[in-house]
Amino acid sequence: MKRKWFSLSPLLLFLVLYLATSLIAGDFYKVPISVAFLVSAVYAIAISPGSLADRIETFSKGAGSTQMMLMLWIFILAGAFAGSARAMGAVDATVSLTLSALPASLLLPSVFLASCFISLAIGTSCGTIAALTPVAVGIAQQTGTDLPLMCAIVVGGAFFGDNLSFISDTTIIATQTQGCRMSDKFRTNFRLVLPVAIAVVILYYFIGRDLTAPQDIPTVEWWKVLPYVTVIVLAVLGMNVTVVLLIGVALTGIVGVWDSSYDLWGWAASLSSGMMGMSELIIVTLLAAGMLAMIKSNGGIDYIIYLLTRRISSARGAELSVAGLVALIDICTANNTVTLITAGPIAHNISRKFNLDPRRMASILDTASCSIQGLLPYGAQVLIAAGLAGEAIGLTVSPSDIIRHLYYPMGLGVIVILSILLRKK
DSSP states (O other), rough: HHHHHHHTHHHHHHHHHEEEEEEHTTOOGGGHHHHHHHHHHHHHHSSSSSOOOHHHHHHHHHHHHHHHHHHHHHHHHHHHHHHHHHTTTTHHHHHHHHHHSGGGGHHHHHHHHHHHHHHHOOOOHHHHHHHHHHHHHHHHHHTTTOOOHHHHHHHHHHHHHHHOOOTTTHHHHHHHHHTTOHHHHHHHHHHHHHHHHHHHHHHHHHHHTTOOOOSOOOOOOOOHHHHHHHHHHHTTTOOHHHHHHHHHHHHHHHHHHTTTTHHHHHHHHHHHHHHHHTHHHHHHHHHHHHHHHHHTTTHHHHHHHHHHHOOOHHHHHHHHHHHHHHHHHHHHHHHHHHHHHHHHHHHHHHHHHHHHOOHHHHHHHHHHHHHHHHTTTTHHHHHHHHHHHHHHTTSSSHHHHHHHOOOOHHHHHHHHHHHHHTTOO
16 A cells, blocks of 8 residues: 555655656746656656566556557647648638737637537537647737637637537536536536536636737738648548648648748748657656656556545545546646546446436546646646647746646636535435
8 A cells, every 4th residue: 555655755855856847947037847857757767666667568558558549649739730831821810810800908808719610510629729829929919918728728619619518528427427428417417517617708808808919910811821721620520630730730831932931942941840849848847758668567546446435425425536546647647638547446336326317427527637737837728739839839838837727627627616515414
């Protein structure tokens, strides 16, 4: 038992390093997460049992798992698309179109609702963020809106669809593990999150009601908007996100060369620049995945599950335990899909024991996972937004800067807790 508790020490070390360096730097939101993960990953390998070769192999398998590699491909393609689209002027053209079509006071709510709709249609938060973040960054620069706030609006809306979409992997896992229909879970889940979404839209309206759109909006070069429109339409139609991004990359080359925005070599250079802009994001993902694989192999995840479920005595306590279980596993894995795969069967057993509604349990599982995932500075969604925003402006954008403005995931966490505490007996 002591060994299992000790296996969680790399995660605790990461949190301590992150907080300690924040205090030293005097700014919690400017600490390089990659350094904290590097030290914690080395420590995780050092304290694990077995030969050094076996420990490194475990770390490498976790970092190089199929799921992680797919995520990295999305990062690389998203960076390439963002870099080439920006170089050919697609971002500027899309921003000009948005500014000319919408009143400035509605820009922030409109970006949030667009992110909600796209993510609901395509079922992936990462794909939504990859498609919308460059446009949101351009709007922020043109209107003087805080850049992390604009990124947070996109990320928050992306979790709306990730939580509700019929083709979202988290929805599929939550309903399958609890034995309920997706349509039933959708209705239960929608009633739970709708007040949060409405409140966030109203909040964004008041935050952005004094925005002033630029007076001299450039003429919209509509053909340069085609790459973004194509990516969004194909994503909404359900095409695989990697294929969508590949088509987007190819389209930026075709339009950019035809428009003389750059030649073939200039297009290649913009692709390279965009991919390199995602390098820190890729490093953080690899280090986090490897470290968390070491924690899991040493029994840390199983120990967390044991601690949370050993003293359940009521229906309300059962639901709180499931929500807490989801939170802790997601903090350890930084992946809400893996979290639901791990927590789902346990939640089903708890649900049967206390005769709980499987629709409600599936809703709590999915909503709690989206809330925690959205508030992790090393979560894929926040890292993608920070990476794309930083690549667009040529500066580092801290994930924690974005998290300060993630009102929708914060609201999801609050509504889940309130729904459990105020539940009928």
